[in-house]
Amino acid sequence: MEEFDYIESNKERYIKFWEDVCNLEGNSVDTDSVNSVVDFIEKFAISEGFEAHRYSFGGAADYLIVDANPDGEKGHIYIAHSDTVFDKGAFGEPPVKIDGDKIYGPGVIDCKGGIAVALLSMKALCECGYKKLLRLIITSDEEIDNSLAKEDGINLIEDMSRGFESAFCCEVGVEGEILVARSGIIRLTVDVCGKAAHSGIAYFEGVNAIGEAAEKIIRIQKQSERGGITYSCNLISGGERINIVAPKCSFQVDIRVKCASDKEKAITKISEIVNTDYTGGSNSTFTVDSERMPMEKNDGNIALFKKIQSVGKKYGIEDIGEYKESGGGSDAAYTVIAGVPTVCGIGTTGDFCHTEKEFSYIDSLERRTKLITATILED
Numbered sequence: 018m019e020e021f022d023y024i025e026s027n028k029e030r031y032i033k034f035w036e037d038v039c040n041l042e043g044n045s046v047d048t049d050s051v052n053s054v055v056d057f058i059e060k061f062a063i064s065e066g067f068e069a070h071r072y073s074f075g076g077a078a079d080y081l082i083v084d085a086n087p088d089g090e091k092g093h094i095y096i097a098h099s100d101t102v103f104d105k106g107a108f109g110e111p112p113v114k115i116d117g118d119k120i121y122g123p124g125v126i127d128c129k130g131g132i133a134v135a136l137l138s139m140k141a142l143c144e145c146g147y148k149k150l151l152r153l154i155i156t157s158d159e160e161i162d163n164s165l166a167k168e169d170g171i172n173l174i175e176d177m178s179r180g181f182e183s184a185f186c187c188e189v190g191v192e193g194e195i196l197v198a199r200s201g202i203i204r205l206t207v208d209v210c211g212k213a214a215h216s217g218i219a220y221f222e223g224v225n226a227i228g229e230a231a232e233k234i235i236r237i238q239k240q241s242e243r244g245g246i247t248y249s250c251n252l253i254s255g256g257e258r259i260n261i262v263a264p265k266c267s268f269q270v271d272i273r274v275k276c277a278s279d280k281e282k283a284i285t286k287i288s289e290i291v292n293t294d295y296t297g298g299s300n301s302t303f304t305v306d307s308e309r310m311p312m313e314k315n316d317g318n319i320a321l322f323k324k325i326q327s328v329g330k331k332y333g334i335e336d337i338g339e340y341k342e343s344g345g346g347s348d349a350a351y352t353v354i355a356g357v358p359t360v361c362g363i364g365t366t367g368d369f370c371h372t373e374k375e376f377s378y379i380d381s382l383e384r385r386t387k388l389i390t391a392t393i394l395e396d
């Protein structure tokens with residue numbers, strides 16, 4: 018295939034881009050750093066002959082849309098993000114190291130390898146005569162659930178992808194695995210108010226907020242079901258002194274859901290438990306801190322997955338097993354909501370994302386680029 022020849026003979030330029038863009042780091046909330054990542058991608062994309070447009074929302078670094086064949090009819094979408102979870106300097110200087118067949122550094126698989134995959138696929142297709150519009154959507158606050166760009170950012174993903182044939186979310190890849198569904202996430206804080214009293218002299222006049230929080234946490238976590246909604250209370254703080262009945266306690270809950278209707282169910286359950294006073298005399302409230310919609314499994318996603326699986330086999334690119342579903346969230350949720358058949362986890366492959374051991378296999382850039390490109394060309 019002509020496109021494969023192009024990918025093979027041009028991959029070095031994209032490996033260099035991958036290394037350079039990871040060296041710029043860019044924690045989601047350090048918007049100056051993320052914007053310099055966006056500047057770099059924008060310049061590279063323009064130098065490759067693409068059109069690029071930036072969008073600013075609230076406190077977020079810019080979202081970037083890169084179009085190939087801007088006047089063509091709608092073809093396919095690629096999605097990735099420019100932010101990472103790491104603080105500047107977490108990987109030392111320089112942040113990126115290449116050792117043998119692996120590249121190590123902040124965001125090498127999550128998700129800048131995916132940006133390189135998307136751009137090389139777009140370039141190979143255009144160079145070989147593909148005429149439809151190919152669009153890469155790069156968000157800048159994916160790691161913090163779009164909490165800076167909020168609805169405006171999410172609406173942009175949906176508006177920019179509506180009407181396209183399919184979407185490839187170039188998130189963290191695992192060898193032989195492609196995702197058709199991801200969980201939605203609700204994060205909330207429960208504040209419990211009790212009553213302070215001397216724990217020796219006036220024990221029975223106090224209301225222990227930590228005790229009340231414990232009653233609630235046990236009941237909340239017990240709602241979790243394998244394959245269904247899960248509730249995880251992973252942060253807690255409370256009390257004032259060892260000899261004062263604890264007047265306050267707060268804890269945070271991480272809830273994972275499979276479909277949009279689960280969100281309502283989960284919130285109803287939480288309200289019920291938060292509004293019940295188990296120990297007597299306490300008063301509690303909760304606040305939703307962030308929400309991410311689930312990437313719901315549907316027939317369109319599964320059909321796209323099957324096409325990728327058969328293309329992988331046909332060209333001997335990658336042996337892909339049965340489709341997978343993940344408990345983690347991603348922006349793929351929003352292309353599915355926009356009605357576009359979507360798969361996720363089709364970026365470069367590797368391991369240990371969100372840790373300082375994060376690495377990617379360098380040759381997966383070529384493999385995953387071929388996989389997407391051949392899928393787009395397959396009837």
Ligand SMILES: [Zn+2]
Nearest residue numbers: 127128188189
């Ligand atoms: Zn990611």
